[in-house]
Amino acid sequence: MSAGAAAVEVVGVTKTYAGLVAVDDVSMRVAPGEVYGILGPNGAGKTTLLRMLFGLIRPDSGEIRVFDRTWADDDVRTLDGVAGFIESPKFYPYLTGRQNLEGLRLLDGTGLPDRVEEVLDIVDLTGREDHKVGGYSYGMRQRLGVAASLLRSPRLLVLDEPANGLDPGGIRDMRALVKRLAAGGLTVLLSSHHMDEVEEICDNVTIMRRGSVAFHGTIADLRTMAPDPGHLLRTGDDAKAVVVGRLRHPDIVVEPSPDGGLVATGSERGLAAYVADLVHAEIPLLAFTPTRTPLEALFFMLTDAEADPPSRPVVAGACR
Numbered sequence: 104m105s106a107g108a109a110a111v112e113v114v115g116v117t118k119t120y121a122g123l124v125a126v127d128d129v130s131m132r133v134a135p136g137e138v139y140g141i142l143g144p145n146g147a148g149k150t151t152l153l154r155m156l157f158g159l160i161r162p163d164s165g166e167i168r169v170f171d172r173t174w175a176d177d178d179v180r181t182l183d184g185v186a187g188f189i190e191s192p193k194f195y196p197y198l199t200g201r202q203n204l205e206g207l208r209l210l211d212g213t214g215l216p217d218r219v220e221e222v223l224d225i226v227d228l229t230g231r232e233d234h235k236v237g238g239y240s241y242g243m244r245q246r247l248g249v250a251a252s253l254l255r256s257p258r259l260l261v262l263d264e265p266a267n268g269l270d271p272g273g274i275r276d277m278r279a280l281v282k283r284l285a286a287g288g289l290t291v292l293l294s295s296h297h298m299d300e301v302e303e304i305c306d307n308v309t310i311m312r313r314g315s316v317a318f319h320g321t322i323a324d325l326r327t328m329a330p331d332p333g334h335l336l337r338t339g340d341d342a343k344a345v346v347v348g349r350l351r352h353p354d355i356v357v358e359p360s361p362d363g364g365l366v367a368t369g370s371e372r373g374l375a376a377y378v379a380d381l382v383h384a385e386i387p388l389l390a391f392t393p394t395r396t397p398l399e400a401l402f403f404m405l406t407d408a409e410a411d412p413p414s415r416p417v418v419a420g421a422c423r
């Protein structure tokens with residue numbers, strides 16, 4: 104690998120399935136040691152991109168370099184130092200977690216027997232390793248998938264929607280696991296369709312929309328672009344609350360919500376002043392809840408399937 108080479112460099116990659124452009128001229132760069140998120144709604148092209156990285160399908164055009172190797176030049180050696188899974192990892196349900204990993208270790212011819220214990224510990228499955236996988240929760244199976252990937256002591260871990268289908272506890276555990284792995288220096292490339300998942304753990308993100316890049320940049324860049332938060336408001340007198348907003352708070356917008364109640368949109372400071380005024384005017388405040396976080400709102404704006412696509416991707420800051 105040449106000095107300064109990216110962990111992953113995607114250059115102008117396009118993939119079409121029977122006339123449908125699943126990935127459209129996508130470029131991105133994952134630096135060694137970072138956690139990089141590919142974010143997008145269903146059908147955005149995330150899995151297709153990762154399948155090309157793993158060599159499961161070929162791009163129609165463009166190039167993917169993994170630690171400076173390409174499928175064209177290096178064939179399977181492209182995956183040296185790379186591990187991960189596409190969609191859900193598969194295991195033998197009638198074998199235990201440990202037996203599944205032991206089988207993989209022997210098949211792969213990598214790692215010493217102790218490595219199985221080590222990776223079980225890393226993914227927090229110690230104590231459950233001798234239970235059959237058929238009895239594991241979905242979250243435990245996902246973590247066993249990460250453990251199987253770690254058997255190879257990779258430098259790059261690729262995870263396709265690792266938190267998909269997990270309950271809140273499973274999501275929390277998966278996030279904590281990715282953070283621990285990243286803290287240990289592992290490069291992680293993961294896909295997701297949840298802004299909050301990537302927001303917490305990723306350094307850089309690419310947001311995809313219908314195969315194209317809608318945004319490249321850091322989470323901090325995304326935050327600066329995020330719209331003002333909207334809040335759902337329920338009061339004892341909505342008509343009066345609207346009047347208070349219009350007369351005294353021109354910096355915020357208060358309008359009836361189609362689902363009942365009001366929606367107030369504006370800066371946090373403006374909303375706080377408005378709510379204080381409602382209380383002052385003795386208008387009972389029954390509920391005040393965010394409709395979407397600013398980043399979620401931005402995600403929906405960038406990936407709205409109905410809207411016209413941006414002519415060029417939004418590139419905020421430098422994509423390391």
Ligand SMILES: Nc1ncnc2c1ncn2[C@@H]1O[C@H](COP(=O)(O)OP(=O)(O)OP(=O)(O)O)[C@@H](O)[C@H]1O
Pocket residue numbers: 120123124125143144145146147148149150151152296
């Ligand atoms: N093997 C295939 N044959 C035909 N079309 C495909 C194939 N695989 C994916 N597609 C289409 O390509 C587009 C991108 O799919 P892809 O699975 O890459 O999206 P995704 O972002 O991973 O979505 P999800 O979050 O639902 O997994 C979709 O329109 C999908 O229907």
